[in-house]
Amino acid sequence: MTALLEVHGLRVAYGKIEAVKGITFTVEEGQVVTLIGTNGAGKTTTLRTLSGLITPLDGTVLFAGQPLIGVPAHRIVALGLAHSPEGRHIFPRLTITENLRLGAFLRKDTTAVKQDIERVYELFPVLGERASQPSGTLSGGEQQMLAMGRALMSRPRLLMLDEPSMGLSPIMMQKIMTTVAELRSSGTTILLVEQNARAALSLADQGHVMETGRIVLSGTGAGLLHDESVRKAYLGED
Numbered sequence: 001m002t003a004l005l006e007v008h009g010l011r012v013a014y015g016k017i018e019a020v021k022g023i024t025f026t027v028e029e030g031q032v033v034t035l036i037g038t039n040g041a042g043k044t045t046t047l048r049t050l051s052g053l054i055t056p057l058d059g060t061v062l063f064a065g066q067p068l069i070g071v072p073a074h075r076i077v078a079l080g081l082a083h084s085p086e087g088r089h090i091f092p093r094l095t096i097t098e099n100l101r102l103g104a105f106l107r108k109d110t111t112a113v114k115q116d117i118e119r120v121y122e123l124f125p126v127l128g129e130r131a132s133q134p135s136g137t138l139s140g141g142e143q144q145m146l147a148m149g150r151a152l153m154s155r156p157r158l159l160m161l162d163e164p165s166m167g168l169s170p171i172m173m174q175k176i177m178t179t180v181a182e183l184r185s186s187g188t189t190i191l192l193v194e195q196n197a198r199a200a201l202s203l204a205d206q207g208h209v210m211e212t213g214r215i216v217l218s219g220t221g222a223g224l225l226h227d228e229s230v231r232k233a234y235l236g237e238d
């Protein structure tokens with residue numbers, strides 16, 4: 001079986017600083033794959049490169065067998081790869097519904113777009129209750145839900161989530177992680193970047209630990225949760 005996403009030897013630099021130093025991994029259809037690691041390990045840079053926002057120095061990326069490097073970001077969305085970025089990046093003056101419609105900007109099927117907005121409101125009822133309010137009035141956790149909802153509006157084959165639990169209360173974080181699990185059950189393939197290694201590994205099929213631009217350890221989510229070095233370095237155990 002060919003993987004939905006195949007990343008091989010990816011290298012990315014900001015000027016002279018090499019942030020990603022040759023990483024290789026795959027994401028199979030239907031899987032949740034997580035990249036964990038400390039601040040500055042290169043996780044966000046990896047996602048931004050896969051989205052077409054940064055041009056890498058070297059490496060290949062195949063999405064459903066098609067090369068992605070050099071393809072403009074809007075074409076990558078059209079191919080079925082959506083990105084819910086770190087720091088949310090919603091449009092605070094636009095309403096919640098308007099933000100969701102922006103996530104469907106490439107779609108012409110207006111009836112299905114309306115249905116998908118309703119689906120986001122089923123996933124996150126608080127967004128539906130406040131549909132016509134400016135989204136800047138939402139709490140941080142609610143804005144995170146909106147960013148995820150907006151990414152889903154392109155009906156992606158692969159959803160990339162960058163730190164969906166960042167800055168959230170434990171209850172909100174639990175809600176976001178439950179939603180990630182629900183999305184996986186409904187067939188969405190997910191590449192998840194998370195600081196909260198325990199939460200991410202608990203629901204991931206595969207995980208990769210990144211340190212200073214390299215993948216230093218890979219395994220199943222459950223395997224990494226029980227790995228002694230992961231437990232010491234990332235799960236706060238001694």
Ligand code: ATP
Pocket residue numbers: 014017019037038039040041042043044045046086195
């Ligand atoms: P975090 O969890 O803190 O976001 P990360 O694993 O996502 O960490 P990146 O944001 O990808 O890490 O950063 C990788 C390295 O690249 C870091 O050393 C960072 O300082 C550097 N870096 C990131 N963005 C830029 C930029 N625009 N210009 C220069 N250096 C950058």
